[in-house]
Amino acid sequence: MALVVQKYGGTSVADADRIRDVARRVVDTYKNGSGVVAVVSAMGRSTDELLELAAEVSENPHPRELDMLLTAGERVTMALVAMAIADFGVPATSLTGSQAGILTTGRHGQAEIVEIRADRVRDGLDRGEVVIVAGFQGVDPGSKDVTTLGRGGSDATAVALASALSADHCEIYTDVDGVYTADPRVVPSATKLDEVSFEEMLELASAGAGVLMPRSVEFGRRFNIPIHVRSSFHDGDGTWVKEETMEQPVVRGIAHDDSEAKLTVYRVPDTPGVAASLFEPLADAGITVDMIVQNVSQDGFTDISFTVPLAMIDVAQAQAEVVAEAVDAGGVSVDREIAKVSVVGLGMKTESGTASRMFRILSDHGINIQMISTSPIRISCVISGDKIVEAVSALHEGLGLGGESTG
């Protein structure tokens, strides 16, 4: 029998009406003869409300207890979805992450899935039930403590479960139609992609395309589970993320990210170990560093620039200043007004010239490039934040994505 894992995000289950819509969709799939596992997030703003409650009670909520608190959110959704499905006469059972066998590391708030022991999910499917699983949560088998997976955790739960259950594919229901050639709020002529490869999706997601988080795409890639990103508000096809795609265009899409800030440590003595002494304390403080650029050394000194999430820039700056002092660097400067634009396409592997075309287009618009980083299928440029809309639009048009608009 076919088996599909469906994931419904917070906006898809925001109130009773939408929960009944989700139930109807699950029941339709089930009645078409497919086994269904539905992974659900917390309703609408409920996770934020629980966080607010925690902030009212405690200045510095204990991580284990914060996870215990937050996991109440999906628990509510999963029970409501299960009872709505049962009302259609279809047997449904809800399971917490722990009950579904989602085993994780013990890092509260940012746990990683280590293994899935989906016996209770399989038992439910074998009995002909729809199984509803709480996303975003699991259990650390060592301490038996409940954990949460952090941002994108529900998508990761769904794709990992699809893999563990050898599902045919995984459907991610969301409030957008799929993956676009650029963010349609920025570029109205952006078009929906019918398909995109795992590698491209990984790069797009890492570069700021918010529709999927990199960790779930990585699960899909590793275990070759096709992911169908689609709207929970209508039945049309969305975007298939999968291993092989029919076409391999040079440029598949453009992503941008204005949630980062840039930090520069200048006049750093160019001696071995300096970079390590800078980035180790940042990693220990849980700060995710994105792009790192080190200039060519001059007179035994170099400048090191890197980007971090805006929310972490103050902590990062404090850390960097301590290190700058210790290694006798010239100082630290921070720029919060930056943005990153990235061009992604599998075809870049084999066809050169995209980088120079990208730089030329930005230059023609008078946009200065502050940092550059590349992968075999991506080029990213950090530019001034106030130019990002112009940059994305110009690149979308100039790299030939705008011409195929169906919108």
Place this chain on the structure above:
Amino acid sequence: MALVVQKYGGTSVADADRIRDVARRVVDTYKNGSGVVAVVSAMGRSTDELLELAAEVSENPHPRELDMLLTAGERVTMALVAMAIADFGVPATSLTGSQAGILTTGRHGQAEIVEIRADRVRDGLDRGEVVIVAGFQGVDPGSKDVTTLGRGGSDATAVALASALSADHCEIYTDVDGVYTADPRVVPSATKLDEVSFEEMLELASAGAGVLMPRSVEFGRRFNIPIHVRSSFHDGDGTWVKEETMEQPVVRGIAHDDSEAKLTVYRVPDTPGVAASLFEPLADAGITVDMIVQNVSQDGFTDISFTVPLAMIDVAQAQAEVVAEAVDAGGVSVDREIAKVSVVGLGMKTESGTASRMFRILSDHGINIQMISTSPIRISCVISGDKIVEAVSALHEGLGLGGESTG
């Protein structure tokens, strides 16, 4: 080391401020050198809100899923209380009913505690932690499904845990000061009792005194765990419920209950098996029958009256009418305007005359007695509902409880 189990009800944890108050109280007890297990209910109206959400999603919520939903309520409280305690520098760990080893029957919504395997609670205490346990919930070890214990379930959790952990006593924190000689909202001169025996408390609770539910008193009695019922809003002593009390007055207190209705099946053929054929289907339908009175048979016929909770009267009536038809009885009548007043005291065992004094007092006030039932330490009368305030006040005064007022 001393060990105390404390239970905080919904009003005691209704918002962030009150949760911090609860944390402070727990920390005070801990710092005085006692081990503490705190059993908590869902915050304020949160259980009602979850029930409303369920009603919006489903006309007839699936019992297993309703329990899964409702258990989110205590989960939120226990995590918040634990983080508030941790802020005082005292280690605290929250455990769900399942994690705390509260094993129950599988009857969703009205599960009974079967056994407590409190290993994780003990481990936490051994590590010097305060352990917070979700009240009202457990797990059916057969199905591994989460269950709820129904009304009074959090008190029952606390007393049962106190027994399993051999705690010195159990403190029930509530929004009243303790157990009174009568409901102080009805009788302003009612006084707080310093102590009351388990037997008396069982009778008072069964007769409508809402401060404790019979099941938790029964746990206390069976395992001889003294229960201290006290206010969560100030530090004064409340009422100790325990095995031996210093005094054994003839009348300890008066309870009343206006939440029941009376049903009479009249002209029932007085043959063996008729009562069984009436009450078996009611029990099967989960209807709790309280008082039952059967008149002396006349001409081979009798009348059977009984009381049931008002909320169940329609179902009970429908059932009774089916049976009345089947056994060829005269018919069924219902009276929703009744109330029950009960006089309770251990001394009644040895001193007679309380019943006749009670009937005289009611008669002097022109109050007609519709039904009477007695136990060795209790007399209950069903009267017209509109006379209940007058009856409770008159009995409180006439049986000598009013004279000792300290209020």
